[in-house]
Amino acid sequence: MPCPFLGSMNQTFVRNYASVLVKQYGNFCPIFSRGFRTLGVDETKCPFIQKNSIISEAPKEMTEDIVESVNTYKYDKFFSEQINAKKKDYSYRIFRKVSRLAADGLYPQALEGTENRRVTVWCANDYLGASRHPAVQDAAISAIKSYGTGAGGTRNIAGNSQMTEKLESEIANLHKKPAALIFSSCFVANDATLSTLAKILPGCIIYSDAGNHASMIQGIRNSRAPKHIFRHNDPSHLRELLSSSPASVPKLVVFETVHSMSGAICPLEEMCNIAHKYGALTFVDEVHAVGLYGKHGAGIGEERGVENLIDIVSGTLGKAYGNVGGYIAGSSLLVDTVRSLAPGFIFTTALPPPVLAGSLAAIRLLASEEGRSMRAKHQAIVRYLKLSLLVAGLPQMPSVSHIVPVPITGADKVALVAESLMKRGHYVQAINYPTVARGEERLRFAPGPHHTPEMIDSLITALIESFHENNINFNQFMVNGACRECSMEYKVDIAYEEPFKYPIAA
Structure with a gap:
């Protein structure tokens, strides 16, 4: 709409004296006044609107039935009911105040609670202690000094740093794939990749392992693609489901x-092999394997020499590599497709410089001879804990990996045992629903190369006491550190190569 004030004047006069008119009358114009707004000036008081009012109050008849007080939804009441329900079934999660210590001689201990009581941490996924390795720390510190603490935005907006490209190239080489793509977390990597691929592949069908992580389940749900669930780690059931699928339809097998x-x-x-026989792509999550298995730490695929059978591998930088972030690796075209179409990648701030540098250093560290030595000690400590549980008669679920689950049925019971252990200086988090099904509660131990046999001996004693304290029965083989049958003192030798001794960071 043309200005009614300036429009009433001679246009030649307006052109000649525009600056004078703006200075003199600009404050009264709602458009011009935005450029030089001053305190106390009401920019809505245009002289044209004031003289020609186009705003009026509604007639009384239209406002008579308006009720001032509205019975709105009780949001806080609803939220309170949800939280109380979780507390009643012991699935409510309490985040322990635990500050892990990184100094040599202190790790894997932590300061717990407001009193900063010293406890030993048994449940962290920093499996090899890479987060506190001097090479990783020095790389992160150097990156902060050179490039700052933040990425500045998404890779499209803030720019694609050379460190980002170096890290992706290192990951691709690690997994012997043409390309890799990093994300803010592996949850996002799994969710974004699966939802994007299954959505764009025409008629795609997903075959998902019943034991898959929540991130993969979320990605499958978000894709809205039809899915079939096969029994956990059951190739026969997978074959049965795939054999009835249309041959020409795109398929993803996810586990x-x-x-x-x-x-x-x-x-x-x-x-x-079953997936490929029926024309499916394999999406394999190696999150709890990267850094820990294989000559260079590439995971189970490398350890078993079948990396080439994995079409898409996902991994994390936040567990054995001691940083944060996730990634996928695969063919160049597939990775570029996810990079170009996945909202979870496109609209997320890039990983910051210290994380990029620390992750790159950690991958190189664990691919080295020192990394192999760390893995050897790690496996030896894991064996020592498993054997110690066995000899003590404490329950444990059969596990061939570095994860040692101790089942304690009942969310209330597992929480009580975890609390009893904490009082004795051992921190392990109770695992219950929805992480595991109800009735399958457990303590999940993840010993690392910096735990010692003496720490494990102390843990076993504390576990026995905690079981007794909470009236949980178990088949006790040991009494006061000796076999109940022959009274022989309990001792298990632990054999491993002594890892490289690195200096303490300044």
């Missing part, structure tokens, strides 16, 4: 190598 809560390892080669 994990190391299961995070049971420690089970899948029959990787057999499942990949």
